[in-house]
Amino acid sequence: MNHKLHIELFFFDASTDYLPHYKQYTCIAEEKQSLKDILKIIQHRNPSFEYPKQKTLVCVNNKLVDARLKIKELVAAFGTQLTFEPASLYRATKDLRFNDHDFMDKYALLAPYCNADDLKYYRTLYRTYYASETLQYNQDYYGDAFFLLALRLLQREANDHEDAILDIVADKENGLWLYEYENNSYPSEDITPAIDVIKAMLEDRRLANSKMPQPLTELFNTLKDRFFDTEEESLHPATLLLIERYNIMQEIVETESELDFIDRHISFETISKDLQYPFEHFNIAFYTGPRGDDATHNKIMAFIRAIGGNFSSFERSIKACGSDIVNIAPDIAYKKSGAILLDAVDSNIDILIVDSDHAMNMLNTNIKKCEKAVGREIDLQIATPSQLAAAALGCSHDKEALGFHTNGSTITFI
Secondary structure (H helix, E strand, O other): OOOEEEEEEEOOOOOOOOEEEEEEEEEEOOOOOOOHHHHHHHHHOOOOOOOOOOEEEEOOEEEEEEOOOOOOOOOOOHHHHEEEEEEOOOEEEEEEEOOHHHHHHHHHOOOHHOOOOHHHHHHOOHHHHHHHHHHOOOOOOOOOOOOHHHHHHHHOOOOOOOHHHHHOOOOOOOOOOHHOOOOOEEEEOOOOHHHHHHHHHHHHHHHHOOOOHHHHHHHHHHHHHHOOOOOOOOOOHHHHHHHHHOOHHHHOOOOOHHHHHHHHOHHHHHHHHHOOOOOOOOEEEEOOOOOOOOHHHHHHHHHHHHHHEEEOOHHHHHHHOOOOOOOHHHHHHHHHHHHHHHHHOOOOOOEOOOHHHHHHHHHHHHHHHHHHOOOOOOEEEEOOHHHHHHHHOOOOOOOOOOHHHHHOOOOOOO
């Protein structure tokens, strides 16, 4: 079976260009061909086009892909409207080629503790390294591949260098505290379990060593609230309004997200039937985060339809918002959040739904810090599912009763 691919291709020459540009190509490809075959076809048409012949990575629709991927799987995952960019925009040299010296520069930090097999293993993590989103904000970040190599070394029997390796990995400026799962590659790869193992090793060492240097002790104390938060959270005021309206037992919804609460205990059909103030003139999007799935996507589309809104999407809705690193790297965290919000604004979103307390804190409560981080005003209304449902149902016209008095963003739809 053949597929007609519509490709927007990145072109850039670091020696002459100030900004990149894109060209449109249409290619007919067989399912058994690979992404690399498409690059060869394009180069045949345009001999000046360049791409890495070895270790060929391509960013396809914002996901990092090994160019050996077959067209059948490529189309199944991304469709036929494709954008091809280099694996590292910031290190691009010529079209899809880029300077990858940083990959081995980071390895050099652990090289004294590695053997030939460790080096071979690290080289298999090339895609993992360049899928590290934090590299876009801090070029000195060690990279996700680095931490997988470090764990391999730390778990080796008779390891005489554990403390030295842990000291490197725990670097406050560039180490694993800056890690957030981003889902930036295809197939997706989540190294969070490996990161958690190293964090546990660091915590065990801290507890075993009462003479730990004061700076590292302070670092752990700073991170405790983020990684070991056990404080109970109260229900949102708008959720309480919905509970009262529909006579729902409060105890059964305390552990659910607002979207799940509405779906399971009220239903989108009921919301639609009882609707009094539809959001018919609003483009509404949902901040999914990197762990979103098709079920959540379908659920939020149904919810937005139920409140009479127009579902919209934007590329950075699946990016991490910096909530996992805000205590250790606030500058990077607010740049991440700001980039998400600006993408929503530039995509003509009127209202952004956020269904996570940590994300709400980053994107809404601290919106002024996000504006400062990205250097632009962010004109966007941000709300939770319960707030929109309660407003659409006419439960209240009072912003404080709906919980909007704590908003960082300015609410004008009430």
